[in-house]
Amino acid sequence: MYKRHQFNLLKERLQEPRRFIQAIIGPRQIGKSTMVKQVLEDLDIPHTFESADAVAPNNAGWIANLWESARTRMRFGGLKEYLLVIDEIHKIDDWSNQVKREWDADSFHDINLKVVVLGSSRLLLKSGLNESLAGRFELIRMTHWDYQEMRDAFGWSMEQYIYFGGYPGSAPLIQNETRWCRYVKDSIVSPSIEKDVLLTKIIYKPALIKQLFELGCSYSGEELSLNKMIGQLQDAGNITTLASYLGTLSEAELLCGMQKYANDPARKYNSIPKLMTYNPALFTIQSGKGFDNELMAPQRWGRWVETAIGAHLLCHAEEYNYKVYYWREKSMEVDFILQKEDKLIAIEVKSGKRTTNKGLPIFRDSFHPNSAFVVGSDNVPVEEFLLLPPEKLFL
Numbered sequence: 001m002y003k004r005h006q007f008n009l010l011k012e013r014l015q016e017p018r019r020f021i022q023a024i025i026g027p028r029q030i031g032k033s034t035m036v037k038q039v040l041e042d043l044d045i046p047h048t049f050e051s052a053d054a055v056a057p058n059n060a061g062w063i064a065n066l067w068e069s070a071r072t073r074m075r076f077g078g079l080k081e082y083l084l085v086i087d088e089i090h091k092i093d094d095w096s097n098q099v100k101r102e103w104d105a106d107s108f109h110d111i112n113l114k115v116v117v118l119g120s121s122r123l124l125l126k127s128g129l130n131e132s133l134a135g136r137f138e139l140i141r142m143t144h145w146d147y148q149e150m151r152d153a154f155g156w157s158m159e160q161y162i163y164f165g166g167y168p169g170s171a172p173l174i175q176n177e178t179r180w181c182r183y184v185k186d187s188i189v190s191p192s193i194e195k196d197v198l199l200t201k202i203i204y205k206p207a208l209i210k211q212l213f214e215l216g217c218s219y220s221g222e223e224l225s226l227n228k229m230i231g232q233l234q235d236a237g238n239i240t241t242l243a244s245y246l247g248t249l250s251e252a253e254l255l256c257g258m259q260k261y262a263n264d265p266a267r268k269y270n271s272i273p274k275l276m277t278y279n280p281a282l283f284t285i286q287s288g289k290g291f292d293n294e295l296m297a298p299q300r301w302g303r304w305v306e307t308a309i310g311a312h313l314l315c316h317a318e319e320y321n322y323k324v325y326y327w328r329e330k331s332m333e334v335d336f337i338l339q340k341e342d343k344l345i346a347i348e349v350k351s352g353k354r355t356t357n358k359g360l361p362i363f364r365d366s367f368h369p370n371s372a373f374v375v376g377s378d379n380v381p382v383e384e385f386l387l388l389p390p391e392k393l394f395l
Helices: 006-015 032-042 063-075 095-107 124-134 146-156 160-162 169-175 177-200 206-218 226-232 239-251 265-269 280-287 293-295 298-315 359-367 382-388 390-394
Strands: 021-025 047-051 083-088 113-120 137-141 255-257 276-277 324-329 330-340 343-349 371-375
Touching: 006 021, 006 032, 006 113, 006 137, 006 343, 021 032, 021 124, 032 083, 032 113, 032 382, 047 063, 063 083, 063 095, 063 113, 095 113, 124 177, 124 239, 124 382, 137 330, 146 160, 146 169, 146 177, 146 382, 160 265, 160 280, 160 293, 160 298, 160 382, 169 177, 177 206, 177 280, 206 226, 206 239, 206 276, 206 280, 239 255, 255 324, 276 280, 280 298, 298 324, 298 330, 298 343, 298 382, 324 359, 330 359, 330 390, 343 359, 343 390, 359 371
Parallel strands: 021 113, 021 137, 047 083, 083 113, 343 371
Antiparallel strands: 255 276, 324 330, 330 343
16 A cells, blocks of 8 residues: 555654653645554554544543553563554544643653644644643644646546646546545535635535635636635625635635745735635636546646646645745736745646746745746746655756
């Protein structure tokens, strides 16, 4: 079975002396539980793997009982170390305070019980960690599968990845596009919004955030002002609400409203967002007219190429600590601007949607980036770029 690169990271940390809770975060259906199970199979550490999926949220004693059971197994077995893994932990009310209490008790009594927590809600898990467990955990970030992973695991071509995206569970279904689309919508998108976003944030207009997601995905790769969004959405409310909901969808790694790059932070914040999905599949389920049809339409295919490149950059941004912007000055534009500390990278995508404009040389003269280049055509090949880990751009 295919192993993602986080496999080695988690394995190494669990072989170290007990220091921190290991927290696995990431969007739905990307293989978090599978990766942890692979690590457990590869380690010799005795362990318990339990899921809170079927446990009542108000079951206040479930975590404490599970923890005490692990301690008992350590004592009865004369074990020097033990590993407790709790999946879907965010489904238990006040889980982070309960974990804090048990973890601190083990630390005080020198009990070598190592802990891994994970769950399908990136937002719920991350908010709980930040609220109660500061200084006690390390994050292992997992995100949507990239082209290299889908190619190596399923033998996909670059074009298949650009259209069908990076959800491994959907891979066997791509020969039946109707079934594939239904699976992504029903088993991934709907739970991501209804069980993650709506249960984590105070959303006064749940129908609006669903509409915003669908509209935003259909405009992936395009700039769309919040005022124009309001004109296309029912009961849209005000710009502040819409901006907040767009930020929440970005936190959930579904849809991003990229800001325009500027030296002045205020100008970034007030810019027209350029919409971009975190996974090409999310663009396809809203706009796709069939893989073969889109592949044979160069102008439309260009939007998929730009979306795939944008998703590749966005998905790794948090892990490698860089920010993603776009840039425009009147008719001059650059598709992606990456910023990491004092380093700046400018990337223009040349695809069927248009020929390369003069934005890149103008941006280079104005902002003096460390690197500026074109992806596509006779420049850096799209496939080569999609196989490149983005952190290498800053070397």
